[in-house]
Amino acid sequence: MDLSKVLHISAAGMKAQGVRLRVLSENVANADSVARTPDGEPYRRKLVTFANEVNKELGINQVKIDQIEPDPSEFGQEYRPGHPAANEEGYIQTPNVNSLIEMSDMREAQRSYEANLKVIESSRTMLSRTIDLLR
Template sequence: MDLSKTLHIASAGMKAQGDRMRVISENLANANSLARSPGGDPYQRQIVTFENVMNEEVGVQQVKVDDVIKDQSDFGKTYKPGHPAANEEGYVKTPNVKSLVEMADMRETQRSYQANLKVIESSRQMMQGLISLMR
């Protein structure tokens, strides 16, 4: 495979993982956000989905973010009778964000990003080696 194609594939992977990291960061930042009005929903966790797309210009399959969707899992609830968003029983809905899951996703995202970075570094070194052989 052409080394420049490898660079395109790895850089697309890094971009996709960077976008995923942004969404995970938003989830963690809003993990304790509650609704502001009675019966309102709190922050809803978001999930990134990926797809393979053909880069016609380069002639390679690349990964890209397909969509950012809302997690449909149930909200939690906590007893806070004085909160403005509390229902008649005094319960407030809490976000469906689990910090432990987000941290695991963040770690996986970081490792994928680093793997793509390593591919770029290795490809660059091979290109430099090839150039030095040609001299």
């Protein structure tokens, strides 16, 4: 495979994982964001889905972000009778964000990003050595 194609594939992977890291960071930052009123909703976790995209110009398959969509799972509940968002029974809805899961996903995305970066660095090194040999 042409090394320039490898660079494009890895760059697309880094871009996708960068977006994923941003969304995961947003989820972690809002893990405690509850509604302000009893009929409001707290922060809803976001999920990133990937898709395969064919780059017809280069003739390669590369990853792209397909969607960033809200997680349909149920909100949690916590008993806080004095809170402005509490219902008649004293419960508030809490975000459907589990910080442990978000941090695990973040570590996975970071490792994928770093792997793509390593591929780019290795490809650049091979290109430089090839140019040196041709001199």
